[in-house]
Amino acid sequence: MKNYIQLNLSLLYWILIAPFTGQFFKIGPIFRQMVFIGVRAAPMVALTAFSVGVTLAMQAAHSLESLGAEMYIPDLVMITLLREMGPVLIAVIVIGRSGSAVAAELGTMKVSEEIEALEVMAINPVQYLVVPRFLAMLVMLPALTIFGNYIGILGGWAVCTFALDFNTAGYILRALESADTWDLYSGMIKSVVFAWIIITISCNAGLNVEGGAEGVGQATTASVVQALLAMLVMNAVLTGIFFFAA
Amino acid sequence: MTELELLGSAGWQPVLPRPPNFVIVSSFIRHSDFVILIMPADATIIEVNNLVRRFGDRAVLDGISFNVHRGETLVIMGGSGCGKSTMLRHMIGSMRPTAGSVRLFGEEITGMKELEIERVRLRFGMLFQSGALLASLTVGENVALPLTQHTNKSPDEIEQIVKGKLEMVGLTGFEDLKPDEISGGMKKRVGLARALALDPELLFSDEPTSGLDPIMTAVVDQLTLKLTQGRHMTAVVVSHDMTSAFRIATRMIMLGHGSIVAEGTPDEIRNSPNPEVQQFIHGRADGPIPLNVSQEEHKDLQHVRPRPFLGARFRFHHKHT
Numbered sequence: 001m002k003n004y005i006q007l008n009l010s011l012l013y014w015i016l017i018a019p020f021t022g023q024f025f026k027i028g029p030i031f032r033q034m035v036f037i038g039v040r041a042a043p044m045v046a047l048t049a050f051s052v053g054v055t056l057a058m059q060a061a062h063s064l065e066s067l068g069a070e071m072y073i074p075d076l077v078m079i080t081l082l083r084e085m086g087p088v089l090i091a092v093i094v095i096g097r098s099g100s101a102v103a104a105e106l107g108t109m110k111v112s113e114e115i116e117a118l119e120v121m122a123i124n125p126v127q128y129l130v131v132p133r134f135l136a137m138l139v140m141l142p143a144l145t146i147f148g149n150y151i152g153i154l155g156g157w158a159v160c161t162f163a164l165d166f167n168t169a170g171y172i173l174r175a176l177e178s179a180d181t182w183d184l185y186s187g188m189i190k191s192v193v194f195a196w197i198i199i200t201i202s203c204n205a206g207l208n209v210e211g212g213a214e215g216v217g218q219a220t221t222a223s224v225v226q227a228l229l230a231m232l233v234m235n236a237v238l239t240g241i242f243f244f245a246a
Numbered sequence: 247m248t249e250l251e252l253l254g255s256a257g258w259q260p261v262l263p264r265p266p267n268f269v270i271v272s273s274f275i276r277h278s279d280f281v282i283l284i285m286p287a288d289a290t291i292i293e294v295n296n297l298v299r300r301f302g303d304r305a306v307l308d309g310i311s312f313n314v315h316r317g318e319t320l321v322i323m324g325g326s327g328c329g330k331s332t333m334l335r336h337m338i339g340s341m342r343p344t345a346g347s348v349r350l351f352g353e354e355i356t357g358m359k360e361l362e363i364e365r366v367r368l369r370f371g372m373l374f375q376s377g378a379l380l381a382s383l384t385v386g387e388n389v390a391l392p393l394t395q396h397t398n399k400s401p402d403e404i405e406q407i408v409k410g411k412l413e414m415v416g417l418t419g420f421e422d423l424k425p426d427e428i429s430g431g432m433k434k435r436v437g438l439a440r441a442l443a444l445d446p447e448l449l450f451s452d453e454p455t456s457g458l459d460p461i462m463t464a465v466v467d468q469l470t471l472k473l474t475q476g477r478h479m480t481a482v483v484v485s486h487d488m489t490s491a492f493r494i495a496t497r498m499i500m501l502g503h504g505s506i507v508a509e510g511t512p513d514e515i516r517n518s519p520n521p522e523v524q525q526f527i528h529g530r531a532d533g534p535i536p537l538n539v540s541q542e543e544h545k546d547l548q549h550v551r552p553r554p555f556l557g558a559r560f561r562f563h564h565k566h567t
Contacts (some may be wrong), residue, residue: 122368
């Protein structure tokens with residue numbers, strides 16, 4: 001825990017204070033990480049979000065049909081995706097794909113003396129390795145969440161249009177009427193917090209690996225488990241805050 | 247150690263005459279002035295005083311003291327587990343001692359914070375036993391890394407320097423290969439080129455010739471001699487390769503039982519009456535140096551690794567009790 005807090009303090013220093021002392025972070029590595037964390041995860045996010053949208057619509061149809069309330073299917077798909085399923089599901093995918101990769105990559109660098117070599121070359125590992133990944137995750141997870149929301153709503157539309165005799169305009173109008181901007185913002189706030197949690201836990205696990213290949217494997221597993229638990233607990237906390245604050 | 251700063255001209259020569267017996271050690275731009283750093287030709291670069299490092303009850307280093315002067319090549323040797331790597335890690339500031347002091351360029355580094363020690367680290371290079379190249383970068387990008395991070399040189403200038411350094415280690419044309427596409431010996435030579443990228447005043451080498459063929463060993467040795475004799479660079483080399491050690495060393499230290507067993511010039515070491523020294527340099531199986539590390543010692547040695555990563559700026563002291 002001490003290392004995790006120190007890593008966060010270091011990150012804040014390199015992002016908020018160091019640029020004012022002339023120590024700027026480079027843009028190129030951030031874009032490379034954005035491609036790895038975000039762009040390459042897009043197909044997986046799209047497939048998952050579409051499946052969830054389809055599933056939500058079908059489950060909603062099954063339950064609401066008995067109440068004669070099929071017209072609320074777009075509302076349910078929209079609200080569920082924007083507020084909960086979108087941020088959480090995309091975060092789960094990013095933890096499994098990108099978080100574990102970051103922990104394994106940094107862990108391998110640690111056991112092969114690359115991190116120590118950076119330190120001896122007077123290159124700060126947090127500035128050089130963690131800051132680009134952190135900023136890339138902070139941008140790309142919310143972006144992926146918005147992208148996933150769109151695809152999920154598209155999945156709901158597919159069910160409503162092809163199986164339930166909705167027309168496209170009706171689906172869109174109903175979906176837009178049901179949600180307000182706060183639904184989107186609350187999902188985005190969750191997404192940014194999840195991004196922070198995922199990348200700092202993954203980097204911390206990687207940078208503190210000990211014990212060779214076995215240690216890398218253990219750290220990678222630990223990073224996934226810890227990030228998942230922390231993300232789900234934080235989701236409950238944030239939902240509670242939004243629920244009681246609203 | 248006395249360091250002086252002289253105002254220089256555009257040709258990197260001091261405006262005022264350089265005092266006798268002083269050598270130029272580095273030059274840099276500060277507030278649009280050319281500053282040239284000079285120091286006595288025989289200045290003390292490293293001062294290790296009564297260094298103690300304990301892991302549990304066992305002292306891996308127990309009161310070690312020595313100095314290294316400018317232009318010297320100090321070879322540190324000793325059997326496996328005798329504390330050579332621990333010694334080296336204390337000198338580069340990767341580990342903190344239980345007691346004692348390590349001064350580099352006149353500055354005490356044992357209590358330094360991370361940002362302070364980075365300033366000192368800019369003045370030395372380190373060749374790791376494995377090369378420690380960044381696997382995600384090409385050979386050229388690895389050598390260029392210190393230049394891109396610490397200088398304002400243009401990409402063309404950096405490219406020229408990288409080509410020059412790779413030529414020095416016999417790897418011209420290897421710039422675009424990844425580390426996993428070259429052999430272990432080549433990685434080590436790239437590591438040497440990277441360590442020399444900023445033209446350091448001091449070079450630390452951990453087993454620089456292990457894994458190299460005899461010809462490339464001679465090339466690396468010649469390069470070390472050229473840098474120490476021609477450019478007043480100082481070198482500290484941890485080595486098991488006795489042929490190479492006797493070729494490059496101006497002074498040698500043998501570690502054992504946590505302390506210095508023998509110290510002297512290569513001739514003094516070669517002719518030392520100490521049976522441990524004779525056993526080690528002649529590679530005899532029988533002698534006073536124990537062949538096996540006891541289970542208890544082995545357990546202690548598991549702790550001989552770099553201090554855990556603790557962030558950068560906000561680093562707590564790592565304590566062993």
